[in-house]
Each structure stands twice: as C-alpha cells, then as structure tokens.
Amino acid sequence: MPNGVLANRELVKVANKPFDDRELDQEAYEQAEEHFRLVQTRLPQDAVEAVAREVVRRLAFRLPRNLSSGHMPTEEEIDLLCEALLSNDEVAGDRIILAARRDGIEPENIYLGYVAGAARRLGVMWEEDRVSFLQVTMASGKLYRIIRGLRHVLDNSLNLAGPEKRSLFALVPDETHTLGIEIATDVFRRQGWDVEMVMGEPHDAIIAMTEQHRFRSVVLVAHSERMLAALISLVLAIRITQPMAYIVVAGNIVDQVEDVSTLVGADDVIPDIETAVGRLGAIIDFD
Template structure:
C-alpha cells in the first residue's frame, strides 16, 4: 500500500468484501453507491482510491486464483472498477505521481509470455527513431507494478502473443490502472489475432495491430495534451 495512506484509515476486510460483492452483482450501480457513501462519510479521496479500489482489485485477484469467480465475472467487475477509477484518477493523480521520474513509454512483455523477438524489434525500432523508452522482458507481475510506481509513463505497451496470456494480461491492465492512473494502456502482439475485441475485453485504451501503424499510434498518445484525457 502506498505510503500516502495510513493503515488505520484503510477499509476493513468486510468492507472490501461488500464492495467486491457489489462489483460482481447484477446491479450495475451498486459499487458506485458504496464509493459515494464513503465519500459522504468523509473518507478522503486517496483512501477511497488506494484503499477501496486497490483493495477490491486485490481481493478479486485472490478470488480468481482460488477459482471462486470466473474470468467473465472478473472482466465484468474490472469494467466497473475502471469506471470508478476514471472518475477519481485526475483527483489523486498528482499525489500518486509526485516525485516519479517522467518517462514517455514502457514496452512490457506480459508475464509468462516467452516470445521476445517482436518486443525487442519494436523497442529497437522506436529507439532508432529517437524515442527514449524503457523495455521490460521476463519481468514478473509484481516487478512490473513496482517499476511503474517508480516512474510516470505516458504510455505502457503490453505485448502478448499466445491466447493463454489473456488472464495475466487482464490482471496486469487492472493493476496498472491503479498504479498508473494517467497512463495510456496499449495492447500489442499476436494476441490481437486470437481476440479481435481485446481492447474492450481487457479495458485497454488502444491496440497496436502492426509495426507500420505503431509509430503513429504512440506518437499521437505521447503528444496528446494530458488535460484532455477522459
């Protein structure tokens, strides 16, 4: 948990369980009502974001790993969490990214993916074009999140090829939504061939279908005015 939130201010496990139940329920607005009630009760915005939202994401991950919920359930709940995050991210972004080194982009291979040639070629291409970007290959989920917490990326390109990468990709997108609220999350790689609707499925901001169009996609993201983000 980030140092900006005191442990004594965090929601209890029962409160997190209640929020998760709302996120997984048939009631589209149940989770929003819980967040609004917490704000009315005087809970500060960082505690809501880093306590309630991050806590629910962690709990959903545990439920997923223990087969208590299905991939479809988690996808539904994640979509509702994204909506909450979008409503809060500009309010808490300044404190989250304060002190972080500004970096334009990170190319990251989804944990568990073994095909590295594509991401290495793409990173080399962008660097030859003058882009000062980071690359992460063979990095675990937790290590990627830790790296993102040290740096403020304008864009994070997540590369996956195998269709079995859909679960770790979804988990990574959700975690990065919390640690990098202002970053544009982009999916690239052959996984797009397996899941044509991957952008909607995992909640990404954009996709890179091929190297030819990748340069224009990243350039448009990095030159976009941050104040115009949703």
C-alpha cells in the same frame, strides 16, 4: 453528520439514493464495465477467477503514496460497503464511495480505507467460502469500475505522469518471441523515446516496475491467443497501479483476437512496426 464522517445509518440511506454519474470519468468507468463483462463471457472460468483474484489482491494491498490522518471507515462501514457490492443493485457501492468523497473524506482515505478495506474483506470471505466465485467476481468488477471512474481524483498526482516519450515495453510473461519487441524498442529509441524494455520477467516484477517509475505509456507485447489471460491480468493490475498511463497492445495477438484492445481493457493497439511511433504518439495525443 459529525466531523464529516458518514455514519452507518447515513451509509444505508446513501446506498439507496439515485446514482449521479457526473462525478465520474464516464469513459473510464464504462470501459471498465465493458471490460469485465467481456472477460466473464469470453474467458473460461479458471481464467475469470484468476482475473477476479488479481483485482482483489491489487486493490487490497496497494497503498497510496500519501495518507492523511482523516477519517478511516469502521468495521461496520466496510460491512455495509461489501453488502452493497454483493447486492443485485449495480451501483449501490458506487453511491457509498461517491458520498464519502462528497463528505470531504480525502481521496487517499477513500482508497486505503473504503476500497482496500472492502477488497480485503471480500478476499477473506472468498477464502472462507462465505461468498461464491460469481459473487466476488461481480463485486470486484464493481470496485474496479468505480476506481477507474474516479482515477483522476484517487490518483491525481499521476495526472501528468512523467515525460510524454517515457514508455515501458513489456513482453507478456511466458511469451518466448522476443525479436519484435527488441526491434520496436530500437526504433522508438532512435526516434528519441525513453523506452524501458522488459523481457522474461514474471507478472509481479512488471507491475513493480510500473509502481516504481512514471511511464506515460505501457506497451504490452503478446504473439498468441494463449497469452490472453496473462495479458488481461497485466492490464488490470497496471490500471490499478498506474491509473493515468496509456496501455497499448502489440504483437501478433492483435491479428489473432478480434477487438483485442476492448477485450483486455487497453486503450489501443499497435498493428505493425512501420506505423508504431506515429500511432503511439497519436494515442497519447502529442506531435
């Protein structure tokens, strides 16, 4: 294989080889897979479509912090990757991306070239009605799953992202109950935490803040089940922009939605103010 580049014929072979999951963060990979499955079974179609569009958009236009001058995939390679993602073979796309990694292609080029390139192509195909809503939803889920499984490799600069007690507390967009998050912020700050509080901001502004700062944890606060779709979109976007951050759900939605952390793809929940400080410390594993 010349210069470590995956030729098109090799991509076709790779997509049909047995899948080796030992190269992945298996826990994150399986969590992402379960998350997407639940989203498709528990949310109405318009909400599922919004989630799929959010994943495609974030993956398509998120640029790595550093870009090497190494190999970038050809149009034909992106076509083959998209074909694999749209196929009935659940892991054909995974095999192509893992093979690129094994072939020595830099993580930044895998992200910007393969993942972002495939996401952009899928978005165009969707807009032009060349693929169905269901096809793009399945393909975007596969892309999200693989970048979660490779999170340490694709964004290892964030592995020790910021001080342990640096956290973002964000009220889900359109949520109007602010007292709980204000009290929680005050409690955490009194205990020595560096907490940034965000209320009344739209989705993109919250995500922009996570991209600009290194938060070890992000606490998303919602108080009713009607915030579920907005909460899921936030979690997905933060998983893409801050892959190593711990994401926690708080507010009354914890009591209203069964197993809400699994459904939205978070790491855990904070059920009450009284135990909040100790629980978040335990979640991110420090004393």
